[in-house]
Amino acid sequence: MSKTNVELSIKGESIQSLYGYYLTDTFLVNRRYQRKLVWTLDEKRSFIDSVIKGYPVPLILLADIVSNNARRLEIIDGMQRLNAIMSFIEQEFDVNNEYFNLDSIADTKLQMDDGKLVQKGKPMAREICANIARYQIPLSVFQEKGASHVDEVFRRLNANGRHLSKQELRQAGATSKFASLVRRISCSIRGDSSATDILNLSAMKNISITSKNLSYGINVDDVFWIKNNIITRESLRESNDEEIIADIVAWTSIGKSLRSSSDILNQLYGFEVNDNDSSLAQQVEIAIQKINEEQVALNIQIVFDKLISILDASEKTFNALLFEKQQAKISRYFQIVYLTIFELVIVQGKDISNMSGLVKALNKSGDKLIKLSQGGGNWSAKEKQSSIEMLEGPLKKYFAKSKNNDPTRQQWITRLENILMQSSTEQSLYDFKMGLHSLTKDAKFDKALFSKIIKTLTAMANTMPGASGYCIIGIADAKRSASAFEKRYGVAGTSYSNYWITGVDAEADTYHNGVDTYFTKITQLIHSQPISDRDKDYIARNITTVSYFNKTVIILKIESGQVPSFYDGQYFVRHGSNIAEVPPVNFSNLFSRFPQVPQT
Known part of the structure; x- marks a missing residue:
């Protein structure tokens, strides 16, 4: 690539060529700023249908980088589209009840001959598949000048908010201890964790979140937040689960005087600074450093494991345990229960001594014990703390001083699941x-x-x-x-x-x-x-x-x-x-x- 002042190349590249890059692991995904793979099957099919009909598709933005002494293309914008193309070619879904014909191009025929791909169902007409392979995808490739350069390009690309949710924009490229913890813990709970931030595009499908029960990836209905009816599928797509985790990390690190709101989250990520107070982003960084980053993550994970054990013993979802009738928008109720258990287990060093009694005490507690206002997005620290104290009273009798001095030897529910998912990539x-x-x-x-x-x-x-x-x-x-x-x-x-x-x-x-x-x-x-x-x-x-x-x-x-x-x-x-x-x-x-x- 020739160097110019802007060092930018804009061109069309055939799908056949892009698939060749894919097979040689040329495409990289940086999970530090890339959103989750969350396109539904219908969205993938719609995109492939546009290609089949010859409609124009949005430009894909790539950064030309060197990784492990080899040239790689890091995906800045277009991961969902590239994944849709590659997964369609590799027989992971059909369009109009027809699968990509593996005899259509040399690379897929070779993969089929080697037993790496197997033709599924009714093959699409070879002429149509040949046209798909020739289709020119618009690419914009720029020369990477360091991680901060890529981060800034990504932020500016999505600054108008049309592409990413507020939380995804906060997390995009953020390198603080706070942001890293929120990202890592959120992935662990969703199940889409990976051993490293940099992955080949081919590995991403193993941790994709899908609404269909496919043979790969993670069924969205199995994700903790959806399984327990705490947030909606659409909220998960918008990373609302990460906002919950961000609130929990901040509350358990800084102390019990932090309200919850969109502007507070912005401050925690360093987007907004109040000149009258020290930066919240700086406060939370210092607090995490004092506790130790790994200890903060471990504490939060231990309490999640306790909560999962409680739900397992109750044989109910979180929503069904707390309410007589199913409720919507219960993320605040989740935080109250979670932070109450955190207070008892981590702060007071106790453990569950009577599981059946605890389950009974929590049963319908959302109706009877937790009283929350139905206001907007601003949730006061006073209301949060008083609700925690109100719930702690009836629950504490079912906890006793822990006999286990090593919390890392306790249940590893989410941590083990995290390792299992990392092994897929x-x-x-x-x-x-x-x-x-x-x-x-x-x-x-x-x-x-x-x-x-x-x-x-x-x-x-x-x-x-x-x-x-x-x-x-x-x-x-x-x-x-x-x-x-x-x-x-x-x-x-x-x-x-x-x-x-x-x-x-x-x-x-x-x-x-x-x-x-x-x-x-x-x-x-x-x-x-x-x-x-x-x-x-x-x-x-x-x-x-x-x-x-x-x-x-x-x-x-x-x-x-x-x-x-x-x-x-x-x-x-x-x-x-x-x-x-x-x-x-x-x-x-x-x-x-x-x-x-x-x-x-």
């Missing part, structure tokens, strides 16, 4: 095993399988500097495996996304007299593995057991060190779900990725 950093015994009766502990797990962890550590790799024992990644487990132990797995949480309890009880002994055996075996002392120490210190709806899973974790990790004198890397040995000829390339070589 970063396969090389996640591995899952149901257990360490085969499903045959009286099977011995499989030491070879355990050694392979440790070898896999070292390969994960070599993926990139700063990488975190996980192997989770107690999870099946195929339904047939979960069914075989149930047949062997009589325990049904708990499904989430495309995984089944089977737990290690049955295996541990059968062969090791309980989870504690099983856990101890695994910890001891780590120290016998042919890996570096640094990796032995890290894996052994960070192994943990967590509970997911009364099923225990064991999490093994590794992080990259200053030098590559080895197993039995050899170096391995992981590509997808496979590991490969690094030959000596590639050692220099492997070592060049890491900060320093140990001194001799």
Whole structure:
């Protein structure tokens, strides 16, 4: 690309060429400012129909960047449109009951011949598909001059508010601790979290939010906020869930004197500053720094897990638990219940001591105990605090001083679900095993399988500097495996996304007299593995057991060190779900990725 003062290129590019870019992972999505993938199936079909009929479509804006020493195109505007094109070509939906004909272009025919794509349903006429492939999509490509440059382009593009909601504009490109926490926690609760902010466009479909029950992505009806009738589907599209999380993060960090309103949110994100007071954005940054960013996230996650446990025990949605008749716009009621539990669990250090009593106390509390005004968007701190105190009185008798001094060992409901979803976009950093015994009766502990797990962890550590790799024992990644487990132990797995949480309890009880002994055996075996002392120490210190709806899973974790990790004198890397040995000829390339070589 030739350089000019504006360094801007505007051109048409055929859909066939764009698909070629897609296959080579040229398109990148930066989740720090990009909105969620939320187009419905009808919206995707409508866009493809426009292409079929030759109608003009909006311009797609890309930033020309260098990533991992290769040229990439970061999508600034047009992610939904590009996703619609690629997912239609790859047979993920039909238009007028016809699927894209894979025989129409060379790339899809090759994919089909290699078994990577399978023609579905009734193929569209090849002539129509050839015209689709030739259709010229208008592109505007500019030379990226750093992250702040891209952020500013994105903000200006959407500054008129026609493209993004108010909350999406607040979050777009924001790099503060507050904004990062809101983004991370919101993704975790929705289920569309990813291990990194930068993803290939091809990975985004795995965490797309759809109103149809497709074979990929996240069904919007399964998202916590929609499942519990707290906000509407349209509100989720507008990121109203993130406004709720922003309110919670601010209230639990700064203190109990912050009203809720659109202008307060603007101030928290640094959009509006009151000259008479210190900046709210600065206040919340300092408060988060004092508590510690990770601790703030953990505290909020722990309380969400408690709330999910309460709803599970009640066998009701949040809306149905609080009200006799279904209510609309209950996000404020949610905040009152959430912040009351936060006060009892985090601030006062208590835990639920009587779940059935707590469920009864919360039953119809929205009708009986929580009294909120029906005003507009401005919600006073006084009303919020008085409502929390009013609810705390009847609830506190069902809590007692916690006996668990380590909150990270409590239920990991949302955190585990978060890891499961991240694995769909970063396969090389996640591995899952149901257990360490085969499903045959009286099977011995499989030491070879355990050694392979440790070898896999070292390969994960070599993926990139700063990488975190996980192997989770107690999870099946195929339904047939979960069914075989149930047949062997009589325990049904708990499904989430495309995984089944089977737990290690049955295996541990059968062969090791309980989870504690099983856990101890695994910890001891780590120290016998042919890996570096640094990796032995890290894996052994960070192994943990967590509970997911009364099923225990064991999490093994590794992080990259200053030098590559080895197993039995050899170096391995992981590509997808496979590991490969690094030959000596590639050692220099492997070592060049890491900060320093140990001194001799």
